[in-house]
Amino acid sequence: MKRNDALAERDDIPVGVIFSATGHLSVIEKSSIDVTLYALDRINRAGGIGGRPVTPYFFDACSDVRTYALGIGELIREHGVLCTFGGYTSASRRAMLPTVIASNHLLYLPTCWEGKECVQNIIYTGPVANQHSVDLIPFMIRNFGPRACFIGSDYVWPRETNAVARVWMDRNKGEVLSEQYLPLGVTDVSDALGLIRAEAPDFIFSTLVGNSALALYREYTRLGFDRRKTPIASLTTSEAEVRAMGSDIGEGHILAAPYFQSLQNPTNAAFVHSFLASPYGETGVTHFNLENTYLAVLAFEHALNACLETKDWAHLTANDIRNASAGLALGNDVSPEGHVWIDPDNFCMAFVPKIGRCGPDGQFEILQSSIRHVQPDPYALYPERGICRRDGLHTPDGMVVPNALY
Incomplete structure (x- = not known):
């Protein structure tokens, strides 16, 4: 097995963070940067992972698809990041994919996406189309x-x-x-x-x-x-957009999402208070894309801890982290939206979909919640194309297609 000497020789864990701090998408992506740094700071304050602090390397994608493509390459080549958290639009995800796949890198995608894809280098912590x-x-x-x-x-x-x-x-x-x-x-x-x-x-x-x-x-x-x-x-206009436009403008409109700031449970109450009181909480609200990003960092932490039970730093790879993520659950005690888990085949997250209506205070009243988790299915509308498994798309004719797109 090829040694990961670059990682073994470090005394920290390098990870990439690529979102837009500027441009027309920063209204939502800026808070994903904030919560990623918040979550990593909490991990480091608790002693890091495996005794090492996590060092984030940030790249501003400037709300530009081509800049996303350049940025993911820079994070991998120049900083040797073990994984990357990033991407909001599917256009940005697809811009990063060639480099992610060619480098056998691991990307955590914390946003809603359309499915119709089976990629072995992504862990999806946002809802896919059949979940909202x-x-x-x-x-x-x-x-x-x-x-x-x-x-x-x-x-x-x-x-x-x-x-x-x-x-x-x-x-x-x-x-x-x-x-x-x-x-x-x-x-x-x-x-x-x-x-x-x-x-x-x-x-x-x-x-x-x-x-x-x-x-x-x-x-x-x-x-x-x-x-x-x-x-x-x-499916996207959340508490963050409502805060930016004004609650008088957002009032009465409807959002479907797995998470709302108004969720009533002890873990969410603690998360909302801690995040908004921190130096990273300048957005003033939490929302589903922010929380899905937070879950991505938690999932990374749990998977890496599991890897380190059997691996040393010299032999740790992104594939190991992905494999340790199969079926990984985040319970009610850590997940603000409640118990969720990563599907062991397609590496998307299982959620409880909810529907809310924006109130005069900019918060959402939950009008409907599924009675059970909805399993992610990237090919829900395209069963003739096959089933996404951990090694690729299994087609009806018995073929396995790694990194199947479209």
């Missing part, structure tokens, strides 16, 4: 009506998410009146909302992200839409 819109679309039709307009940012996650949502619209006798896509970062949404207004839908399903999402809600309010009759339903 499956509940959200029937809820919206049942409570507001069957006619919807879709609007999203123009990249792979919104398009694939809307494909999933269309299936659930059809199965629940809904009708998609229009489907629009705006370039990432665009904030002029007046024409798009004008079209939606003319369609007079029962609800709007938004997969806009970053500043584009803020612009949608602000323009919606300016145009005088009635949020009691025609709310915006989203």
Whole structure:
């Protein structure tokens, strides 16, 4: 076995952190940086992992896909990071994938994503498509009506998410009146909302992200839409975006997510208090993307501790950490949203999906929660393509395709 002499000779554990501290996505990605540093600081204050402190190397992706691709290479080559926490959009994930796969690196992706992918170098700690819109679309039709307009940012996650949502619209006798896509970062949404207004839908399903999402809600309010009759339903517009736009603008709108700051349990109460009181808590709120990032760091800590029971630093690899993550559970005592675990085959996380409505204080009232965990299924809508296992996509004809994309 090839020795990891570079790691063995260090007295710390280098990890990468790649999110956007600047640009149109920083409204949400900045808090992922903060909570990663917060979680690593807590680990270090408790003695580190295996007696070593964890050293984060941060790269600002500047809300730019190409910069993500450059950044992940720099973190791996120049800093020798053992793993990397990062990525918010699926476009950024796909930009990093060639380098991650070629380097046999380990990426923790802490955001919602579309599925249709089976990669052996990623641990996904955010929800996949079958874990949120499956509940959200029937809820919206049942409570507001069957006619919807879709609007999203123009990249792979919104398009694939809307494909999933269309299936659930059809199965629940809904009708998609229009489907629009705006370039990432665009904030002029007046024409798009004008079209939606003319369609007079029962609800709007938004997969806009970053500043584009803020612009949608602000323009919606300016145009005088009635949020009691025609709310915006989203999978991403969380407490952080509401804080940025103002709770008066976010009030009444709907979000589907595995975590809300308002969750009532002792672990979440302690997490919210500790994080917001720390030097890293300047966002002023917690939200699901932030919490999914926190879970990623916890999962890394638990997996690395398990590896060190049988491995020394000279023989430790990213593959070892991934293998130790199969089936890894984070219990009620450590996970703010409650018990979750990493699927041992596809390395996505099992969650309890929830639906909340934003209140006047910017916090979400939980209106619906699944009665059980929903297992992640990256190929839920594409069973003909096969099943994602730990060694690759197992196709119906008996082939195993490592790092299967699309």
